[in-house]
Amino acid sequence: MQVSRIKAPALFNLSHSLECGQVFRWRKIGEFWYRVLGTGAVKLRQVGIYLEFEGSEGIDWHGIIGHYFRFDDDLKSIVRTISRDKFVSDAISAYRGLRLLRQDPWECMLSYICATNTNIPQIERTIDNLCRKFGRRIRFDGKEFYTFPRAETLAKASISSIRECKAGYRAEFIKATAESIVEDASIFDQIRSCTYEEAREELLKFQQQKVFKGIGPKVADCVLLFSLDKLEALPIDVWILRIIVREYANLFNKEFLDKIKTRGSLTFKDYSTVSKTMRGYFGGYAGYAQEYIYNYARNLL
């Protein structure tokens, strides 16, 4: 094992990218960030314009890291197109260099199924329990890590054993989703090649057929944005909704605004309306705008 380094693009901030709530399971130990990526573990830190890293043997970390951190995104140009007002511009300045990640779709999907109707510490605990119980242990840099469980493993697991990971009623959604993925592992490649609208339909169509249980509009948007290259996807959770109502009220008519304000959450149809409006406003990189705003709002408001 030896230290390598990769030149990061001009606009890149490792901590902002890992701490913005889009991904789970990164561990900061000392100056380094650690995580299992695929079948191996890696540690990295940012030093000036370089990203220093060491990883498990026999893996092309150079390629994986550039791909994972979306170094192929022209962030400078993206930021320019989404800077539509002072609020988002301030958010972008506050989190300069925040990049979306290109996560593994299976892990991303399962993680966000675990993330419904709960809080972040709880989500992390459940995912960690699943990995410890159903993943493979890896030793790296004198520390223990676990791989994310394979779909085959969770498809075979009993609902009660998944429930023991503190997954609650989500246990049956996890098993059902795992079974669907085992049945058709090419589904993610198919979805990736679709347009955003087609891809979203595809994920939610499965929902109607009771295949991908636990995936509604919000989780679908998370999976599309964080793992399937649909950068116009704009996941709307309670926080984003609060910010939209507060900072972007002028984009909606009064009756609609009053309706969603009093309810505090969105119906399926209202979600689509808000989502479409915000996508129209921010454009094809609306997902990047969402991530900056989300972070800004959670930490500063």
Added chain:
DNA sequence: ACATCCCCTTAGCC
């Protein structure tokens, strides 16, 4: 102590 509310939503019922 103890109850109650809150939390990065969705499925299922009516």
Added chain:
DNA sequence: AGGCTAAGGGGAT
């Protein structure tokens, strides 16, 4: 068809 409500668990109040 669209709106309401329950769902698990832990921490804060």
